[in-house]
Amino acid sequence: MYKEFYELKENPFNITADPGFFFSSAHHAEAFSHLIFGIKQRKGILVITGEIGTGKTTLCRTLLNRLDSKTKTALILNPTFSDIQLLQLIVKDLGIPGKLKNKNELVTALNNFLLEETSKGHNVILIIDEAQNLGIKQLEQIRLLSNLETEKEKILQIILVGQPELHEKLKLPSLRQLNQRVTVRFHILPLDESEITDYINHRLNLASNNGSSPMVEFTEKAIDAVYHYSQGTPRMVNIICDRALLAGFIMETHTIDETIIEKCAREILSQ
Numbered sequence: 001m002y003k004e005f006y007e008l009k010e011n012p013f014n015i016t017a018d019p020g021f022f023f024s025s026a027h028h029a030e031a032f033s034h035l036i037f038g039i040k041q042r043k044g045i046l047v048i049t050g051e052i053g054t055g056k057t058t059l060c061r062t063l064l065n066r067l068d069s070k071t072k073t074a075l076i077l078n079p080t081f082s083d084i085q086l087l088q089l090i091v092k093d094l095g096i097p098g099k100l101k102n103k104n105e106l107v108t109a110l111n112n113f114l115l116e117e118t119s120k121g122h123n124v125i126l127i128i129d130e131a132q133n134l135g136i137k138q139l140e141q142i143r144l145l146s147n148l149e150t151e152k153e154k155i156l157q158i159i160l161v162g163q164p165e166l167h168e169k170l171k172l173p174s175l176r177q178l179n180q181r182v183t184v185r186f187h188i189l190p191l192d193e194s195e196i197t198d199y200i201n202h203r204l205n206l207a208s209n210n211g212s213s214p215m216v217e218f219t220e221k222a223i224d225a226v227y228h229y230s231q232g233t234p235r236m237v238n239i240i241c242d243r244a245l246l247a248g249f250i251m252e253t254h255t256i257d258e259t260i261i262e263k264c265a266r267e268i269l270s271q
Contacts, residue, residue: 002249007215012207013242015235017057019065021206023199023234027189028059035063035159038184039071039125044146044154045181047131047170048161050188053235056161059188060127072117072124079128083141090126090145111148114155125157132162136174143178190232197223199234200241216248221258229265240265 003011012021024032031048038046050056057077064073074093079086087106096113100106117124126145128134134142148156160166164187170179191199200223204214218226222244230236243264244256251260 002245005215005249005252006245006254007209007212008204008207009209010207011242012203012214013238013245015238015242017055017061019058019062021203022058022062023055023191023195023202025191025195025199027191028055031059031186031188032063034184034186035059038159039067039123039157042123042153042155042157043183044149044157045142045178046157046159046184047166047182048159048186048188049164049166051190051233052163053233054188054190055234056188057129058234060129060159060161064127067125070120070122072122074124074126076126076128078130079134079138081138083137086138086141094124107144110145110156114148115150118150118153118155123157124155125159127159127161129161130163131160132164132166132169134160134169136172139169139175139178143175143181146178146181190230191234191237192232193227196227196230196232196237199237200226203238203241216245216254216256218244218256219258222256222261225258225261225265229261229269239268243268 035046035048048056048059060075064075067073072094074090076086076089076093081089084103087103091100091106091110094113096109098109100109114124142158145156146154146158169175170182200218204216208214226237226240230240240261244260247260247264248254248256
């Protein structure tokens with residue numbers, strides 16, 4: 001409703017995981033560096049955690065968009081499947097052909113695919129988002145997949161992405177072998193207060209028409225209020241700012257002040 005009023009080509013504060021709007025905060029840049037290091041060094045299992053709404057899925061999609069053609073990838077979202085269904089999804093996402101009927105056939109086909117890709121100098125990455133939802137059997141299957149290797153290197157890089165509960169799950173005695181195989185760990189924190197202004201302007205500039213300056217301004221006190229109510233969580237920043245732009249449109253103002261933010265935030269938090 002407000003895009004034409006503010007001369008925007010798209011909604012700047014959607015809560016979808018759009019890599020086109022990826023904001024390289026200090027924490028996200030560091031997480032990205034950890035992932036690139038783990039992939040290039042073929043470290044095997046990497047774990048990225050963060051609270052709800054901190055941008056983990058956007059980070060994953062940004063990573064996928066920036067990998068070169070020599071890197072094959074499989075992305076599994078919301079993995080509420082059995083261990084064999086998980087294998088089937090991985091094989092399908094990697095484009096491995098064949099009517100594979102059981103776990104042994106699936107693992108054999110996957111191993112052959114990985115060895116072939118490695119012989120070409122390629123790397124293969126499996127990303128599992130919302131990995132805190134994996135059960136013990138699925139995580140044990142992940143451990144077995146991490147055993148696929150040559151004498152010199154891992155031929156499958158596995159990235160587990162999830163909420164902090166994933167760390168707690170990995171500490172279970174039954175998963176200690178898997179936990180010991182995790183070579184890279186990083187926990188994404190919310191945006192710092194000093195980053196909120198840049199974050200908001202980053203999204204507004206990307207959404208503006210033809211690279212022109214957006215026809216809306218958040219005052220300094222408004223941005224302070226956004227941080228206060230969101231505590232730097234990107235998803236909550238987006239929700240508050242989206243509601244504020246709608247309120248500004250209704251009021252026919254191009255200036256978003258703290259009064260608008262406080263009113264919108266109270267409405268959101270009371271729902």
